Amino acid sequence: MLKLWKQKDPDAKGKFVTYEAKNISDEMSFLEMLDIVNQDFIKKNKSAVEFDNDCREGICGACSLVINGIPHGAEMGTATCQLHMRTFKDGETIFVEPFRAKAFPVVKDLIVDRSAFDRIQQAGGYTSINTGNAQDANSILIGKKEADQAFDYAACIGCGACVAACKNASASLFVGAKLAQLALLPQGQVEKKERSKRMVAQMDKEQFGSCTNTGVCSAVCPKEISLDVITKMNCEFFKSLL
């Protein structure tokens, strides 16, 4: 049994609709299950439930659903598109809701507007120096430890689950991952100070809350970004003020 959140537009009052999903196999992903449900809605001349998705490979960050109260569902380190129906019990009631945070307004049904993340990224989450062509890559030596660590931080797909899970709707895990990744690399040094100031200022402007170190952000993160990045963000930010 599904309880699906339906909301006509950003200003409308949303509500759960109940739907009994049939012919769902264990092998289906959660999004494939929703495709089947939508085919049935369309056949019955009912409006499909809108949800966001793109890659369906766990790399784009779009599949932003809250499943039974947990962003991306209860399976650890898994994006919604990689979640399989075999993780649910036969006959289980599943609640499907959009991410709920002031900075992520609902667009329709299960789709939220996460462009606040884009604006934070545009505020400084890049390097503007010329890093050379492909053949130059090995001329900038980076230690294995730093490279591995930066790669782990770069795994953040910008899905926003950390915000959705946080009681303060803090974006610190996302911003921390971006800042920590670039702070470790030689290419990231040139704009390091400005980047920290600008990204943190934009995060505040977008009305994300403050971090109170609860840790649920890291627990729900499909890429298992470590809480260390929040310490690194604070460290980078304070250093940028000196």
Ligand code: SF4
């Ligand atoms: S830190 Fe994790 S939960 Fe937050 S946006 Fe990145 S991948 Fe998603």
Ligand code: FES
């Ligand atoms: S659809 Fe791209 S991460 Fe899930």
